[in-house]
Amino acid sequence: MSPIGPLLLATFLFCAGVYGVIARRNAVLVLISVELMLNAVNINLVTFQNLLYPGDPAVTGQMFALFIIGVAAAEVGVGLAIVFNMFRNRASVDVDDADLMRW
Amino acid sequence: MLSEYLPVLLLFGLAVAFAVGSLVVSSLVGPRVPNPTKLAAYESGNIPLADVRNTRFSVKFYMVAMLFLIFDIEVVFIYPWAVVFRELGWFGLGQMALFIGILGVAFVYEIGRGGLEWD
Amino acid sequence: MQIDFIAILPEIILTVTALLVLAADLALRGDAKQFVNPLAGLGTVAAIIATVALWGSERVTFGTMYVVDDFAVLFKLLFLGTLLAILAISWRYIAEHRFFQGEYYFLLLTSFIGMLLMPSSRDLIMLFIALETVSVPAFVMVGMRKRDLYSSESALKFFLLGVLAAALMLFGMSMVYGFAGTTDLVGIAAAISGETASVPLLLGSVMLVLVGFGFKISAVPFHFWAPDTYSGAPMPVAAMLAVASKAAGFAGLVVVAFIAFEPVADVWGPMLGVLAVLTMTVGNLIALQQRDLIRLLAYSSVAQAGYILIPFGLARTGPGAAVVNAAAIEAVVFYLIAYAVMNVGAFAVAIAVERRTGLRSIADYAGLSGRSPLLAMGMTVFLLSLGGAPLTVGLWAKFAILEAIAVDITLFGIVLAGFLVVNSVIAFFYYLKVVRTVWMDEAPAGLPQLQPGFNLSAVVVVLMVGTLVLGVLPGLVTDFSSVISIVAAG
Numbered sequence: 001m002s003p004i005g006p007l008l009l010a011t012f013l014f015c016a017g018v019y020g021v022i023a024r025r026n027a028v029l030v031l032i033s034v035e036l037m038l039n040a041v042n043i044n045l046v047t048f049q050n051l052l053y054p055g056d057p058a059v060t061g062q063m064f065a066l067f068i069i070g071v072a073a074a075e076v077g078v079g080l081a082i083v084f085n086m087f088r089n090r091a092s093v094d095v096d097d098a099d100l101m102r103w
Numbered sequence: 104m105l106s107e108y109l110p111v112l113l114l115f116g117l118a119v120a121f122a123v124g125s126l127v128v129s130s131l132v133g134p135r136v137p138n139p140t141k142l143a144a145y146e147s148g149n150i151p152l153a154d155v156r157n158t159r160f161s162v163k164f165y166m167v168a169m170l171f172l173i174f175d176i177e178v179v180f181i182y183p184w185a186v187v188f189r190e191l192g193w194f195g196l197g198q199m200a201l202f203i204g205i206l207g208v209a210f211v212y213e214i215g216r217g218g219l220e221w222d
Numbered sequence: 223m224q225i226d227f228i229a230i231l232p233e234i235i236l237t238v239t240a241l242l243v244l245a246a247d248l249a250l251r252g253d254a255k256q257f258v259n260p261l262a263g264l265g266t267v268a269a270i271i272a273t274v275a276l277w278g279s280e281r282v283t284f285g286t287m288y289v290v291d292d293f294a295v296l297f298k299l300l301f302l303g304t305l306l307a308i309l310a311i312s313w314r315y316i317a318e319h320r321f322f323q324g325e326y327y328f329l330l331l332t333s334f335i336g337m338l339l340m341p342s343s344r345d346l347i348m349l350f351i352a353l354e355t356v357s358v359p360a361f362v363m364v365g366m367r368k369r370d371l372y373s374s375e376s377a378l379k380f381f382l383l384g385v386l387a388a389a390l391m392l393f394g395m396s397m398v399y400g401f402a403g404t405t406d407l408v409g410i411a412a413a414i415s416g417e418t419a420s421v422p423l424l425l426g427s428v429m430l431v432l433v434g435f436g437f438k439i440s441a442v443p444f445h446f447w448a449p450d451t452y453s454g455a456p457m458p459v460a461a462m463l464a465v466a467s468k469a470a471g472f473a474g475l476v477v478v479a480f481i482a483f484e485p486v487a488d489v490w491g492p493m494l495g496v497l498a499v500l501t502m503t504v505g506n507l508i509a510l511q512q513r514d515l516i517r518l519l520a521y522s523s524v525a526q527a528g529y530i531l532i533p534f535g536l537a538r539t540g541p542g543a544a545v546v547n548a549a550a551i552e553a554v555v556f557y558l559i560a561y562a563v564m565n566v567g568a569f570a571v572a573i574a575v576e577r578r579t580g581l582r583s584i585a586d587y588a589g590l591s592g593r594s595p596l597l598a599m600g601m602t603v604f605l606l607s608l609g610g611a612p613l614t615v616g617l618w619a620k621f622a623i624l625e626a627i628a629v630d631i632t633l634f635g636i637v638l639a640g641f642l643v644v645n646s647v648i649a650f651f652y653y654l655k656v657v658r659t660v661w662m663d664e665a666p667a668g669l670p671q672l673q674p675g676f677n678l679s680a681v682v683v684v685l686m687v688g689t690l691v692l693g694v695l696p697g698l699v700t701d702f703s704s705v706i707s708i709v710a711a712g
């Protein structure tokens with residue numbers, strides 16, 4: 001199987017994530033976009049591992065992907081807590097509303 | 104290579120046909136005797152008090168979900184351990200005990216601080 | 223499979239301490255909670271002893287993922303020393319502000335465990351874990367003042383930019399893995415050097431990996447979080463982000479740049495050099511207009527990151543590169559140590575002033591010399607040292623960078639040196655402005671005398687003495703920093 005397909009998918013997901021981070025104003029949606037990017041990385045890693053380096057006894061790519069999944073969960077937990085706290089304090093999760101400090 | 108996916112496609116078609124088929128057949132064959140109780144949203148549950156779509160959930164649901172998520176995902180590290188656990192032997196068992204022990208401390212802390220209490 | 227537990231003893235000690243702190247937080251009630259601070263301090267001292275015992279040895283464990291060499295030991299001592307100072311200056315501050323004390327110290331320790339991992343990592347996975355272990359607790363600590371709008375806003379900004387940088391770095395890492403087939407840094411270097419023609423995709427991936435570290439060190443295109451986060455965060459956390467977290471970013475950058483990406487140094491070297499020029503110039507120019515001391519320190523720390531990036535701009539590959547690169551690493555390490563001494567000190571004084579009066583604009587430092595001579599002296603020494611005045615360690619730190627440039631003089635090196643000198647002069651303007659306010663201006667009526675606690679005074683005195691002694695005898699540190707060399711362990 002050619003790695004082109006999965007890599008294209010990963011690139012698409014990553015670009016969608018970058019677009020979401022830049023264009024979305026809702027903090028929760030920004031968070032979801034970042035998750036898209038991380039999952040694109042996972043697809044990349046697993047693809048490389050399985051299609052280019054299948055003989056690696058340490059299955060490095062898949063292990064890396066597992067660690068990313070774990071860390072991403074911790075990040076989401078922390079991030080949602082921060083967003084909730086923001087919401088409690090100013091009843092908005094719009095990133096543009098976070099403008100108390102400039103320069 | 105694509106032919107390998109033929110069974111999947113067949114199964115997919117079968118599933119769709121079955122779903123659509125049963126809907127059509129039941130709507131043709133089944134008797135219809137409507138009454139107000141039957142037409143309520145939950146036939147044997149409480150009648151909803153307000154429109155559900157725009158009400159907000161309590162933030163506690165998210166909190167519990169988050170706490171669950173973190174502990175749930177960390178368990179992912181047990182899978183690779185399980186694959187090679189015979190080769191690692193007692194050493195691997197000790198390491199995993201350490202890992203779960205640290206997770207356990209976090210869990211005890213969570214309970215101790217009332218993270219799982221609803222009120 | 224064997225694990226060298228001696229090699230990771232400092233990390234183990236800190237982990238156990240962190241768990242004990244968590245347990246103590248559950249057990250203790252009310253005012254007794256502040257005694258988790260000395261508990262954390264004891265753990266830190268134990269970790270320092272364990273680290274000192276590792277000096278001179280060379281241990282490799284977890285396959286080749288984890289290396290303890292003199293480079294790593296020096297960095298670990300830097301982190302642990304900073305941790306000790308930050309614990310001392312946070313005691314009263316955290317106890318008085320009714321923070322979540324147990325959580326604060328737990329997160330602080332956890333963040334420092336990540337830092338200890340950083341200079342020992344010889345694998346992309348390990349580097350990623352270390353970086354995230356530093357970052358994730360820091361996100362929470364910044365937002366610790368739960369009901370404060372500034373705190374939650376700065377946490378949100380820090381978090382969103384942090385995860386974005388992490389995601390970009392991971393994408394770069396995945397591409398590097400796809401290219402090299404391994405995440406081992408030495409293996410990556412071998413795979414890259416085998417390529418005669420540079421592949422654009424690979425170079426792009428290398429840049430993406432460097433972005434992740436660029437965020438941590440607040441280099442210029444990724445510096446936007448720094449001033450907002452520092453001014454919104456509790457002040458000890460700001461000190462930790464400005465010093466320890468930045469040093470950790472530099473440790474990771476040294477490891478990944480000089481081991482894994484060494485064969486393409488002629489590509490990332492000039493790029494980081496340009497970044498260095500941008501970082502120090504932008505940081506200094508914006509710092510000139512600041513009226514809030516914390517924001518001034520934040521932009522000054524951005525500018526300092528620019529200075530520390532200069533040696534990376536000198537990196538090169540090919541014959542004769544080893545000498546240049548070794549000198550560059552040495553300059554980075556020495557500057558980071560000097561920077562930690564003077565910047566923690568400056569933050570300590572700022573904490574003492576803010577804790578008593580709640581004020582932090584530069585105008586509020588007027589007449590500090592009358593209100594607390596010790597703090598005024600300290601602030602003066604630290605700011606002059608940050609500017610690079612003679613008789614302080616700051617001068618030798620800048621001198622170390624010039625020395626690294628002089629190892630093999632190139633046109634680019636001369637340009638970098640020129641920018642360093644010009645920027646140092648600009649920086650003196652705003653440092654001296656604060657010093658003048660402290661000594662010359664009349665204190666506004668009604669401001670109380672400042673009586674810093676014992677811990678904080680001790681930190682200020684020790685760091686002040688350190689700044690001055692190292693300013694006269696820099697050999698005390700360079701004797702150690704000049705013998706280090708990174709062990710690649712392949």
